[in-house]
Amino acid sequence: DADVTQTPRNRITKTGKRIMLECSQTKGHDRMYWYRQDPGLGLRLIYYSFDVKDINKGEISDGYSVSRQAQAKFSLSLESAIPNQTALYFCATSGPGYEQYFGPGTRLTVT
Amino acid sequence: DQQVKQNSPSLSVQEGRISILNCDYTNSMFDYFLWYKKYPAEGPTFLISISSIKDKNEDGRFTVFLNKSAKHLSLHIVPSQPGDSAVYFCAARSADSNYQLIWGAGTKLIIKP
Numbered sequence: 765d766a767d768v769t770q771t772p773r774n775r776i777t778k779t780g781k782r783i784m785l786e787c788s789q790t791k792g793h794d795r796m797y798w799y800r801q802d803p804g805l806g807l808r809l810i811y812y813s814f815d816v817k818d819i820n821k822g823e824i825s826d827g828y829s830v831s832r833q834a835q836a837k838f839s840l841s842l843e844s845a846i847p848n849q850t851a852l853y854f855c856a857t858s859g860p861g862y863e864q865y866f867g868p869g870t871r872l873t874v875t
Numbered sequence: 876d877q878q879v880k881q882n883s884p885s886l887s888v889q890e891g892r893i894s895i896l897n898c899d900y901t902n903s904m905f906d907y908f909l910w911y912k913k914y915p916a917e918g919p920t921f922l923i924s925i926s927s928i929k930d931k932n933e934d935g936r937f938t939v940f941l942n943k944s945a946k947h948l949s950l951h952i953v954p955s956q957p958g959d960s961a962v963y964f965c966a967a968r969s970a971d972s973n974y975q976l977i978w979g980a981g982t983k984l985i986i987k988p
Contacts, residue, residue: 806979806981863921866918868918
C-alpha cells in the first residue's frame, strides 16, 4: 500500500464550487505539505504543517485553506474554485530531515 | 523571481551514454540541494542530495556536482537507461525560506534506444 495517498485522483468542477482534496499518510511523519504543479513552473508550495497545531502559508496560499485533522491527515480546500486553479496538486510528508515523500497527485480542472 | 532554474525543458540522450542535467540557483543561503525524479501519473520521488559543504555526491549511476562559486549544480547519470526517462526536478532549501524546498521547473529526460 502507498505511504501517501490522495483522493480524488481526478476532479472536474465548475467555477465557484467549493472542493476538498484529501491526503493521508502512513509514514508517521509530523510534517505535511500541499503543492501545485503548473507546466513550466515546477512545484509551488501552498501550505505546510509541522504538526497538528502548526499550519503555515506557503508561496501561493491565496484562494486555498487547509485542515490538519490528525497527524496522518491533511486536507486542502478551494473555497470558491476559479479556472486558474486548474493544476496538478501534490501532497507530501517529511520527517525532521529534508527528504519529502509525495502522493500520486490530484489532477483538478475548473471549468 | 525564480531562485532555482532549470533552463533546459527537455533533453534527449542515447541509451548507454551520459545524461547531464543542469540547475542554477541565485540564493547563496541554500544549504541542501536535492534531485527528484517524476514519472507520469506519479508523485516525485527523491533521487539524490548534496550538502552545500560538499562538491560531489555519488550513488550508483547517479552523481551530483555542486559548484558554489558558479551557483550551479548538475546531475550525471551514467550509463543512461530507458527507465531513466522521466522529469527531473532540482530543489533547494534555506533558512530564509523556513527550510522549505524551492523547486526548479523540471527537465524532461528522454533516453533513446
